[in-house]
Amino acid sequence: MAADAKLSHTAAMILQAIHIGYLYGFSVMEQTGLPSGTVYPALRRLERDGLIRSEWEKQGIADEEQRPPRKYHKLTRAGEQAIVAALKRYPLLAKLTPASEEQLA
Amino acid sequence: MNQRSLVRGVSMYLVWIRCLSLFVPRSIRVDWHRCWASEVWYVYRDAVPLVSFFDREYWQGQRRVAEFCLGAIDDVRSVKESAQHPTRVPYARSAMRCVGLLAFAIVASGACFLLLPGERTAFERSPYQDPASIVLIAREAYAESARPSIPVEQYNAWRHRSQQLFSAFALYQPVIRQISVGEWRTHPLVVASVTPNFFALLGVSAATAQGDTHIPSLLLSSATWRSEFDGDPDLIGRTIRVGNREARITGIVDAPLWGLPGRAADAWLIEPDAGASALAPTSTAFVIARRATTDSFGSRWHMSIEDRPGEPAFDSNGYACIALDSTTSRPLTIFLMTVFLAFLALPATTSLPLGEYRINAPQRSFRSRMRRWAFLYAKILLTLPIVFFVSRDLAHLASAAHPLHAQYIQIVSSFCICLYGLRWSLRDQRARCPVCLCKLSHPARVGEASRNFLAWNGTELMCADGHGLLHVPELPTCWFSTQRWIYLDASWSGLFAKST
Numbered sequence: 009m010a011a012d013a014k015l016s017h018t019a020a021m022i023l024q025a026i027h028i029g030y031l032y033g034f035s036v037m038e039q040t041g042l043p044s045g046t047v048y049p050a051l052r053r054l055e056r057d058g059l060i061r062s063e064w065e066k067q068g069i070a071d072e073e074q075r076p077p078r079k080y081h082k083l084t085r086a087g088e089q090a091i092v093a094a095l096k097r098y099p100l101l102a103k104l105t106p107a108s109e110e111q112l113a
Numbered sequence: 114m115n116q117r118s119l120v121r122g123v124s125m126y127l128v129w130i131r132c133l134s135l136f137v138p139r140s141i142r143v144d145w146h147r148c149w150a151s152e153v154w155y156v157y158r159d160a161v162p163l164v165s166f167f168d169r170e171y172w173q174g175q176r177r178v179a180e181f182c183l184g185a186i187d188d189v190r191s192v193k194e195s196a197q198h199p200t201r202v203p204y205a206r207s208a209m210r211c212v213g214l215l216a217f218a219i220v221a222s223g224a225c226f227l228l229l230p231g232e233r234t235a236f237e238r239s240p241y242q243d244p245a246s247i248v249l250i251a252r253e254a255y256a257e258s259a260r261p262s263i264p265v266e267q268y269n270a271w272r273h274r275s276q277q278l279f280s281a282f283a284l285y286q287p288v289i290r291q292i293s294v295g296e297w298r299t300h301p302l303v304v305a306s307v308t309p310n311f312f313a314l315l316g317v318s319a320a321t322a323q324g325d326t327h328i329p330s331l332l333l334s335s336a337t338w339r340s341e342f343d344g345d346p347d348l349i350g351r352t353i354r355v356g357n358r359e360a361r362i363t364g365i366v367d368a369p370l371w372g373l374p375g376r377a378a379d380a381w382l383i384e385p386d387a388g389a390s391a392l393a394p395t396s397t398a399f400v401i402a403r404r405a406t407t408d409s410f411g412s413r414w415h416m417s418i419e420d421r422p423g424e425p426a427f428d429s430n431g432y433a434c435i436a437l438d439s440t441t442s443r444p445l446t447i448f449l450m451t452v453f454l455a456f457l458a459l460p461a462t463t464s465l466p467l468g469e470y471r472i473n474a475p476q477r478s479f480r481s482r483m484r485r486w487a488f489l490y491a492k493i494l495l496t497l498p499i500v501f502f503v504s505r506d507l508a509h510l511a512s513a514a515h516p517l518h519a520q521y522i523q524i525v526s527s528f529c530i531c532l533y534g535l536r537w538s539l540r541d542q543r544a545r546c547p548v549c550l551c552k553l554s555h556p557a558r559v560g561e562a563s564r565n566f567l568a569w570n571g572t573e574l575m576c577a578d579g580h581g582l583l584h585v586p587e588l589p590t591c592w593f594s595t596q597r598w599i600y601l602d603a604s605w606s607g608l609f610a611k612s613t
Contacts, residue, residue, distance in 0.1 A: 034152050034159075037181075044184025048149075049191035056195070064147075075158075076151040 020094035031080040059087035206552035215495040222502035242316025247437040259374040266394035270424040280405040283311040286398035290356040305378035330383040331360035337379040412439035455531035496534035546576035
């Protein structure tokens with residue numbers, strides 16, 4: 009998807025959560041208050057459209073801490089452009105996430 | 114919470130995730146399950162406190178994990194829907210369908226080409242020994258006609274002259290003769306009467322064992338052996354009637370002879386004597402010769418022969434000597450020439466611009482731009498084999514009626530099909546979205562014909578994905594001579610329901 013494409017409010021919220029550092033699906037859920045049935049499909053769609061990319065944590069790190077590896081997400085360059093446009097469209101989005109002011113500064 | 118109780122507590126939810134993963138398409142099932150199983154582990158760790166089984170907080174935590182796991186159902190549904198509609202571009206209008214149809218046309222026309230007898234020789238290696246030194250000799254006026262032009266008496270006169278240029282001559286004369294294929298059954302077949310050194314000159318090993326030297330040997334092609342004699346293994350040595358003569362079958366030849374003009378022979382009748390005395394002296398035949406020298410004369414050269422007393426008069430126009438290996442590459446040469454001519458003629462038949470409106474063009478990625486050009490070149494490249502195969506198929510059909518017409522049919526059909534194919538490639542490209550390469554749809558008439566010189570009048574087509582509009586003028590004017598592609602900006606995207 010091109011960077012100038014419109015994002016729904018939900019997608020923009022998820023993108024913003026990732027943008028400010030909530031990199032895992034569960035942490036995005038907690039931050040946005042959205043249910044898992046909304047967050048995970050949206051993450052998959054955002055990845056398909058090239059706005060975010062995902063990567064699995066290294067197995068060795070997870071093994072050391074006796075926990076399963078996690079899949080974390082990052083914004084692509086197109087995603088960064090999209091979130092700037094989305095914040096203009098949904099100005100309140102910046103207030104929904106505590107770290108937003110710091111990130112946009 | 115310790116590790117053991119965590120593993121025990123989360124196992125029930127992992128079974129649920131495992132069951133749901135069975136509904137996920139196989140290609141992403143492993144990743145989907147790994148992702149949800151990992152997340153459930155973290156949700157359980159954070160949500161379910163290490164308290165008594167009867168504590169309220171425990172059940173609140175369990176409820177939270179259960180709600181999380183129920184969300185996996187929505188995710189499965191989303192994954193399945195996206196798998197059922199993986200592409201935005203409908204297949205019927207997509208670039209892949211276009212390429213697929215062209216590939217199918219190549220396979221179909223290529224299969225017809227390969228099934229035609231003698232056509233595949235253009236791509237095969239010559240079975241002859243040193244084919245570059247074998248030449249076909251024909252009267253100059255008949256050099257391109259694929260008709261026998263040398264009288265048998267002239268051939269014999271050459272044979273008896275001392276030769277410097279050629280080391281050996283051979284003759285063959287294809288004629289349709291009735292062959293007895295059963296006790297009371299005859300069938301007309303193309304039988305080539307050949308001199309005894311014919312196969313030796315070509316360098317082809319053929320069984321020519323002769324018992325009675327007065328009876329000519331007959332070699333059958335493997336196709337004739339199977340079709341007319343039902344592949345009878347006891348056929349060798351049998352004497353059958355060929356026209357008004359008897360001949361003994363001495364062998365089967367596997368492959369048809371390569372690059373020889375005239376109709377493809379079903380059988381070869383090996384004359385008992387080198388002079389082919391059984392043939393009428395004035396009847397015409399094809400003559401092949403092997404060059405004695407290794408000097409290069411090119412693929413074709415002219416030869417004059419002076420008359421001598423006591424010999425039949427030779428053609429005053431001279432004779433053409435054509436290298437045998439050049440005759441097989443001729444279809445390819447004709448094809449390349451007609452493709453070149455078609456490219457030259459293309460600008461006269463259609464406009465070359467692809468209708469881009471560069472002033473309004475947003476910055477598209479290098480890959481996207483290259484993809485568009487690659488699609489255009491792929492179409493052109495895929496069209497060329499179709500042109501070759503179809504033109505050869507048509508030429509072969511024409512050669513059944515008249516061998517002389519085959520080349521002309523190939524020239525005309527190859528040029529016409531190639532020109533049409535190139536025109537179609539450009540016109541098809543102009544009717545596609547430059548972004549997704551999807552065929553444009555929803556044509557709409559805009560404007561009025563009476564206002565053609567005052568305002569916009571033409572047809573507007575639209576990319577179904579909302580990438581842009583194509584404006585095609587009804588009548589080219591000085592201010593709107595070619596079609597224009599208008600990119601749509603992001604403000605239009607809401608109309609196409611494609612946003613996330």
